[in-house]
Amino acid sequence: MNKIFDLELLTIHAIVDGAPIDVTGGAVIDGDFLKIAKEDADETKSRKGTKNESYTVLPVENSIRLVTINYIPGSPSVTLFQGLRQAKKQFGLSIINASEPKFKFFAPSCIVGKEPETVINGKDGFKDYEFEIRCSESSQVWE
Numbered sequence: 283m284n285k286i287f288d289l290e291l292l293t294i295h296a297i298v299d300g301a302p303i304d305v306t307g308g309a310v311i312d313g314d315f316l317k318i319a320k321e322d323a324d325e326t327k328s329r330k331g332t333k334n335e336s337y338t339v340l341p342v343e344n345s346i347r348l349v350t351i352n353y354i355p356g357s358p359s360v361t362l363f364q365g366l367r368q369a370k371k372q373f374g375l376s377i378i379n380a381s382e383p384k385f386k387f388f389a390p391s392c393i394v395g396k397e398p399e400t401v402i403n404g405k406d407g408f409k410d411y412e413f414e415i416r417c418s419e420s421s422q423v424w425e
Contacts, residue, residue, distance in 0.1 A: 285382035292381070294351065296362065297374030297390075308357020310410045316377070317350040318387060318422065347389065347422075349375060349415040355408035363413045367394035375417055384425035389417030 289311065295302040309315050353359050366373055370393065377387040392415050401409040 287379075287383075288381035290381075292379045293377070295376040296359075296366075296392075297376065298362075298366070298371070302376070303362065305351075305359040305362060308353045308359045310352040310354055315352045317348075318377070319348050319350075321346040321348055321416070345420055346416065346418050347387075347420045348395075349377075349387075349389075349392070349417055350412060351415070352410045352412050354410060357411075360411050363394050363415075364397075367397060367413075375415060375420075385422065386425070387420065387422040389420035391419055392417040 292306065293304065294306045294309065294316070296305050297303070351359075353363075365371075372391050372393055374390045375388070375392045377385070379385040395414040395416050398411040398413055399409075400411075403409070
């Protein structure tokens with residue numbers, strides 16, 4: 283039996299105030315459009331000031347992942363994620379691939395990071411929007 287990835291069976295949901303919102307539509311499928319990576323864990327660093335002040339940077343939690351999703355400019359997901367970013371509102375994120383390889387990602391506490399760039403040129407018009415989402419307490423399972 284051939285194991286084939288089927289884009290139709292990939293779903294992405296933002297969970298806002300307990301309600302799942304399908305944000306799969308509008309994701310750019312030309313090349314890499316979705317990336318999940320662990321946040322780089324910096325070592326604990328301490329610095330001292332001239333008057334004995336100290337500043338400590340704690341290491342990054344092990345369950346924090348950065349999810350990057352690219353959307354076409356006209357996608358309703360752009361408006362949703364821009365609104366969540368501006369309101370600094372936390373939300374959940376669920377990514378499920380029901381085809382091969384079977385994969386599930388869930389994070390109950392996410393926040394949209396930096397504002398995506400708006401780039402317009404005379405040939406292509408608006409460029410895609412890249413949203414970087416920081417997810418804590420995340421888990422991913424391969425089946």
